[in-house]
Amino acid sequence: MKTKIEIAGVSKWFRRDGQEIIAMQETNLSIEEGRFVSIIGPSGCGKSTLFNIIAGLMPPSTGRVLADGEDIIGKTGHVGYMLQKDMLLPWRTILDNIILGMEIRGVPRKEAVARAQPLMDRYGLKGFGGHYPAELSGGMRQRAALLRTLLYDRDIILLDEPFGALDAQTRLTMQNWLLEIWEDFRKTVLFVTHDIDEAIYLSDDIYVFSGRPGRIISKISVDMPRPRHMEDTVSASFMELKAHLLDLLSGKPSAHIS
Amino acid sequence: MESVQKKGYIIHKLEAAGPAVPRPEKKQVEPFIQDEEALARRTKRVISFGRLTVALLIVLCWELFTRIGWMDAYYWSSPVRILTTTWTQITQGTLLEDIAYTSSSTILGFVGGTLIGSLLGLSFWWSRKFAGISEPFLILLNAMPKLALAPVLVILLGIGFFSKVALAFAMTVVVAALSAHSGVQSVDKDMEKLMYSLGAKRHQVFTKVVIPWAMPWMISSLRINIALSLAGAIVGEFIASSHGIGRMVIYAGTILDINLVWVGVVVLSVLSMVMYMGVVLLEKWLSKGYGMKKA
Numbered sequence: 001m002k003t004k005i006e007i008a009g010v011s012k013w014f015r016r017d018g019q020e021i022i023a024m025q026e027t028n029l030s031i032e033e034g035r036f037v038s039i040i041g042p043s044g045c046g047k048s049t050l051f052n053i054i055a056g057l058m059p060p061s062t063g064r065v066l067a068d069g070e071d072i073i074g075k076t077g078h079v080g081y082m083l084q085k086d087m088l089l090p091w092r093t094i095l096d097n098i099i100l101g102m103e104i105r106g107v108p109r110k111e112a113v114a115r116a117q118p119l120m121d122r123y124g125l126k127g128f129g130g131h132y133p134a135e136l137s138g139g140m141r142q143r144a145a146l147l148r149t150l151l152y153d154r155d156i157i158l159l160d161e162p163f164g165a166l167d168a169q170t171r172l173t174m175q176n177w178l179l180e181i182w183e184d185f186r187k188t189v190l191f192v193t194h195d196i197d198e199a200i201y202l203s204d205d206i207y208v209f210s211g212r213p214g215r216i217i218s219k220i221s222v223d224m225p226r227p228r229h230m231e232d233t234v235s236a237s238f239m240e241l242k243a244h245l246l247d248l249l250s251g252k253p254s255a256h257i258s
Numbered sequence: 259m260e261s262v263q264k265k266g267y268i269i270h271k272l273e274a275a276g277p278a279v280p281r282p283e284k285k286q287v288e289p290f291i292q293d294e295e296a297l298a299r300r301t302k303r304v305i306s307f308g309r310l311t312v313a314l315l316i317v318l319c320w321e322l323f324t325r326i327g328w329m330d331a332y333y334w335s336s337p338v339r340i341l342t343t344t345w346t347q348i349t350q351g352t353l354l355e356d357i358a359y360t361s362s363s364t365i366l367g368f369v370g371g372t373l374i375g376s377l378l379g380l381s382f383w384w385s386r387k388f389a390g391i392s393e394p395f396l397i398l399l400n401a402m403p404k405l406a407l408a409p410v411l412v413i414l415l416g417i418g419f420f421s422k423v424a425l426a427f428a429m430t431v432v433v434a435a436l437s438a439h440s441g442v443q444s445v446d447k448d449m450e451k452l453m454y455s456l457g458a459k460r461h462q463v464f465t466k467v468v469i470p471w472a473m474p475w476m477i478s479s480l481r482i483n484i485a486l487s488l489a490g491a492i493v494g495e496f497i498a499s500s501h502g503i504g505r506m507v508i509y510a511g512t513i514l515d516i517n518l519v520w521v522g523v524v525v526l527s528v529l530s531m532v533m534y535m536g537v538v539l540l541e542k543w544l545s546k547g548y549g550m551k552k553a
Contacts, residue, residue, distance in 0.1 A: 015293040061291050219270040237266030244269070 004156060004188045005031040005054065010063035012049050024049045025215035026063065029207060031190065033155075036182060038191045038199040041209025042249065047192045049214075051158050054190070055081045067156060079156040080149040080187075084164040086141040088133040094144045095120070095129035101152035112151075119147055123181060139170040143177065150185065159191045163198070172230070175202060179227065196245045201233055208248050218248055335520040343517045344525070352501075353525070359501040360491055361529055363419060367426020368487035375431040376476050379438020383445070383468050384460075396435055404428045405493050412497045422494035422502070429490035430483040437479035441472025474548055477541050484537045488530055503529070 007029040014021045024046030031037050039047050052058040054065060056076040065073050072078045080101075088097045098120065099112040107115075120129055125143055133141055142162055149157055162178075163171045175198060182189055193199050199206050200222055208218040222241065224232055232238055262269040317337050323329040324336040331339070347353035382389035408425055415421040445468055453463045495504025503522050510518030 013291040015291055015295065017295070020291060216272065219272060221268040221270065222266065223268065224266045235266070237264065240264065241267045 002033045003030050004033040006066040008064050010060045013061040022213040025213050034186045035204045036189045037205045038203040039207045040199045042211045044212045045209040046214030051160050079158050080152045080154040081158045082149045082162050084161040086145040093130050098148045138166050156188045161192055335517050339517050340520050343521050356503050360503045363422035364488045364491040366423045371427040371430030372434045375434025376438040379435040382439050383442040400432045408493050408497050417498040422491045425494040426487040426490035429486040433479050437475045441475030445471045477544050480537045484533050
C-alpha cells in the first residue's frame with residue numbers, strides 16, 4: 001500500500017530557563033493510505049506535539065515530515081485536525097459551523113450547504129442544522145466538529161482524543177459512528193487516545209509511546225476482521241492484546257522482550 | 259526482537275537503525291531548537307524600543323511644529339517651555355506642595371472609597387433582603403453624576419482639604435461596592451455548602467470563602483477607581499481651593515498663562531500614571547495565588 005505520511009527522525013526540543021528540554025525523542029512513523037492508526041501513550045508523552053508538527057502548526061527540531069512525498073513542515077492546510085474540545089463557534093448555527101472550513105477556502109455558501117446537507121442527514125445531524133451548539137449534547141457537538149473536519153476535504157485526518165470528554169455510553173456510539181464514516185470515506189486517520197479499548201477497537205495500527213520524553217516503544221497491527229462489533233471487545237485475542245498494551249504502558253520489562 | 263504474529267494482532271519489529279528514508283541534510287547541522295525565552299526577550303525589546311521611539315517622536319514633533327509655526331505656540335505651548343515653566347514653578351512657586359496636596363486627597367479618597375465600598379458590597383452576602391432593597395439605590399447612585407455634587411460638598415465641607423477627599427470618595431465608593439457585589443454573587447453555592455458541611459459558621463464562610471472569592475472582582479475595580487478618584491479631587495479644586503494642581507490650572511487659565519495650564523496637564527498626567535502603576539503593583543500583590551493574567 002502507498003505510504004501517506006512519512007515521519008523520519010522527527011524530534012522536538014525546547015529551551016526553557018536556559019535548559020534544553022526534550023518534548024519528543026526521535027520518532028519514525030510511516031502511515032499507509034486509508035489506514036486507521038492510533039497513537040496511545042501516557043499524558044505528556046508528546047502525542048499532541050507530534051500532531052502539531054504534522055498539522056504544520058509547529059516546526060520540529062530535527063527530521064522531516066512528508067505527506068504524499070511532499071515536505072509539509074510548517075505548512076498548514078494539508079490535514080484536517082480535530083481536538084477534544086469541539087471548538088464550535090457558539091454564535092454560529094451547526095450548519096454554519098460545519099461549512100466554516102469551506103467558507104474560509106472561498107467555496108460559495110450555496111455550494112457548501114449543498115455538500116454539507118446530505119452528510120448531516122446521513123450522519124445523525126438531520127434537523128439540527130439550525131440549532132446553536134449550546135442547544136446540543138456533547139456527542140452531537142462532536143459529530144458536527146467531525147463533519148466540519150471531513151468537509152475540509154483532506155485525505156488525512158488527525159483526531160486528538162475526540163471522544164475524551166464524552167461519557168462511556170456516548171463514546172461507544174461515537175466510536176461506531178466514526179468507523180461507519182471511515183468505512184464510507186476511507187480517509188487516512190491518525191487518532192490519539194489514552195483509552196486502550198478504544199485504540200484496539202478502532203485501529204489497524206497502534207503506535208505505543210513511552211512516558212516523557214516520548215518515544216515509540218512498539219508498533220502493533222490489529223488484524224481483527226472488520227466490521228468490528230461490540231462482542232469483539234471481549235474476545236480472547238482482544239483481551240490478550242489489551243493485557244499486552246497495559247504492560248507496555250505501565251513499563252513492565254517483560255512486554256519489551258516478548 | 260522479531261515481529262510476532264499472534265491471533266488477531268501482530269507485534270512489529272521496531273527499526274532501531276533509523277528511518278527508511280535517508281536522513282535529511284539538516285541533521286548534520288545543529289538541530290533547530292525553539293528558544294522560547296530568547297523569542298520572548300526579543301519581543302520585549304522590540305516593544306520597549308517601539309514605545310520609546312513613539313514617545314520621542316511625539317515630543318520632537320510637538321517642539322518642532324511649534325517652532326516652525328505649524329502649531330501655534332501660544333495655544334499649544336511646547337515641551338521646552340513646559341519644562342522651563344515647571345522648573346520655575348518648582349523653584350519659585352509651590353508646585354511640589356500642590357502635587358502633594360492633590361495626590362494626598364486623591365489617595366485618601368481612593369483608599370476610603372474602595373474600602374468602604376468593598377465592605378458595603380461584601381455585606382450584601384449576609385442578607386438577600388438587605389441586598390435586594392439596596393440594589394436599586396446603588397444603581398441610582400452609580401448613574402448619578404457625582405461631580406455635579408461638587409458645589410454642594412464644597413459648601414458643606416468648606417474649601418479645605420476634606421471637600422476634595424469627600425469628592426474623591428464619592429467617585430470611588432459606588433464602583434467599589436458594585437464590583438464587590440458582583441464578586442459576592444459569583445460565589446459558588448456548592449462551595450458554601452461544602453463549608454457548612456464541614457461545620458463552618460457563617461462568619462467563617464464569609465472570611466474563608468466569600469472574601470477571597472470576591473477578591474478578583476474588587477481588584478479589577480482598583481484601576482478604574484484611581485483615575486476616578488483623581489478626577490474627583492481635581493474637580494473639587496476647580497470649584498474652590500487654595501492649593502492643588504486643579505487650582506493651579508484654573509488660576510493659570512484665568513490669567514491666560516497657557517504655559518502654566520500645560521504644566522498642570524502634564525503634571526497631572528504624570529501623577530495619574532504614577533498612581534496607576536502603584537495600583538498595578540498593589541494588584542499584583544493582592545492577586546497572588548489567584549492565577550490571574552495581569553496585563
